Amino acid sequence: MDTITEISDDEYILKCTSACAGCGDSLTLRYVLKAAGPDIVLVMPAGCTAAFQGIYPKTAYSVPVVNIAFGAAAACASGISRMFLATGRTTKVIVYAGDGGTLDIGLQALSGAFERRTDFLYICYDNEAYGNTGMQRSSATPLGAKTTTTPAGKAEPKKDIDAIIAAHNPPYQATACASYPQDLFRKVRKALTFHGPTFIHVLSPCPPGWRYSSEKTVEVGRLAVKSGMWALWERENGNLAISAPTKAAMKKPVPLEDYLLLQGRFRGIDEITVGSLKEQIQENFNRLEREEAKP
Amino acid sequence: MYEIRIHSRGGQGGVTAARLLAMAALHDGNYATACPFYGAERRGAPVVSFVRIDDRPIRIYSQIRSPDMIIVLDASVMQTVDVLNGLKTGGRILINSARKQEFSAYVTNTVDLTGIALRENLVVSGSPILNTPVIGALAKTGIVSADAAKSAIRGMFADERNIRAAEAAYAEVSV
């Protein structure tokens, strides 16, 4: 098990971003950058992270950042990656995109870049809605969650982007969570040892969007994992390894209600929907266990 | 300016014939343009290509309305296509046929391109190649020189069967 002493002290996000207090995304980015180090270029589509980078002529990120249109991140990264290949540059190309830019408008470019075996790492920070524009639903919004465009709670289950990515057979993909920084750090490091495409899907709790008090971000993220609502795992060359926090959750899950009740976006969620969510959690656990057990 | 319309079926190489003819004209020191007309391009459907030859740059892009010559690579298109449409009075027809053809009011040249191609074993995927021998027949009509015809063919195809077929067509075309 990796210990916290392995994480570098270097900070790549300068003070005074305009991120919300308790922003899970900025927590995610902080550890991604620590893991990836300075020799990278971030490709950043429209989204929260682009919004709080600061205003010309300043930037809060001390790595090169290529801002790009909302749906174009993976395609832009393809161009950079192939140009680096042509010129023998070893600088890593990392897309850092939200769930909107990944599961919805950016899905086509993402699939194309993966199908072409583009050498890059794609990180999706998932705050389960279109955060930057005011928390409208995305396909990553969970069943039953309220957003500004699903005021009665989303009627459809969360789109399984990890399965879509798995269908492209990348050499490495993983899930992570802002509340487990060591695990995230290790996975980013691991991903970067592969010739891409690689993918990490990071749950990034969002205080204004999920409607909980700002200081509870880490707790909310932990409850997501402990309840099984979010599973931590990695798949390396087709071999699945369930991460320790999820193994613990499988043995002794925390009641889903503990997670849901902490967030205003689930207020008023009905029994049937909760039941559905619990079933999905169990199915997901079963599927993960079956896959991990395969020889 | 000399205007030629080539009638064939999709897949028979009518467009390549147009290109070869234009190349030959270029070798003769002339200017030429060649263009397929795009309708429904399906293998086997009638296809039309245009070639213009002149001793100065050609500035016309619109379709040939009154050709000086028409070339019929596949006589069966005449069942559905009016190949003579617009042909100038006294204009020339070069037609691929085993039987000598006559069209009154026009100069008719007949050549058995298919027979020549089969004889020279100039066959690809079961189809006889017509577009190189037809250039040989055209050289006989004088719109391109024999040397230019050969240069154009060699510029595109390494296989000398193409030259032999063209030479046979040159020799055998009825004038």
Next chain:
Amino acid sequence: MKKIVTGNKAVAEAVRIAQPDVVAAYPITPQTEIVETLADYVSNGQLASQYIAVESEHSAMAACIGASISGGRTFTATSSQGLLYMHEMTNWAAGARLPIVMANVNRSLAPGWNLWAEHTDSMQERDTGWLQVYVSTVQEAYDTILVAFRIAEHHDVLLPVMVNLDGFTLSHIMQPVDTIEPGDFIPPIHLPETIDPKNPRGYGTIAGPADYFRFRWEIERSMRNAVNVIEETQSEFAKRFGRTYGLTEEYRCSDADVVVVSLGTLGKEAEVAVDILRDEGIKAGSLRLRWFRPFPELDLAGKEVVVIDRDYSFGFGGVLAHSIRSKNLVKVYSVIAGLGGQEVTYDDIAGFIRNRRIGEESWFGVNDHV
């Protein structure tokens, strides 16, 4: 070396000589021969480019943007629907000051599905900050692609360049082309900003109301610089390779009483009409606009002006006609002709000139003033 190739093939040949670092493209009729030929060149080693077979035109431009920001020379090609799909990113390319070169094979917009020549597709890009040029022969397509790279990459410009050629009419016609050995005509690309982790910068970051407009002015300033850069580059091309191109191509205009203005292959067909009219005693001339952005200064003093638009801006008028009206403060006879590949012959063009009604607009085939 002289050969007979299609307009598309000539474009691909010229691109090969320019040696882009990255080509990212998506096929669409009638452009496909360009991308297929380039793929072939890369595959057989004739072109040492990274070829990215992107999954859409929007991604094609996004990939070109990424490669260009990384310091590479880039190329793409499209038409019609593809160009429209790319539109968000064509704006981005110009705004990001990237010298991307694109061949656009002009094709009409759906619905209905019509594959043939029309300029509305590129006209809808006229506000983006891209330079635009329209070519009329296979030789010109070849030559113009070459100068496009040099113009785009000039440090006084640093804007993308769109080379337009009429779909099917020019893309698919075979004409003679004289190919060149470029020598050092296109110098290696050297962009002022590079991605440098030791000096990390944010590209395309947030710009507030006090700053954004300055970036837009910089684009326009470079557009204005481009006029000189275009003329110098074309002049250098003429010196080295013997073929002269201007911002426009004028045929028998100097003593003309009436001038017909057009873009693309219609400009060549118009010359034949001019010769016919001259034989009738009508002193006509043809003014073929080549560079549409930046829009050139035209000298139309003392002449009646007939403008053929192979495009339309609904609820307003032909884009070329109105550009001339407003820039030259002159009334014109605006003819809308050639949409969707509508056949327009030299006889038709002669008719437009003979039957001109200055100040009016006429749609060929709809309300012909014959």
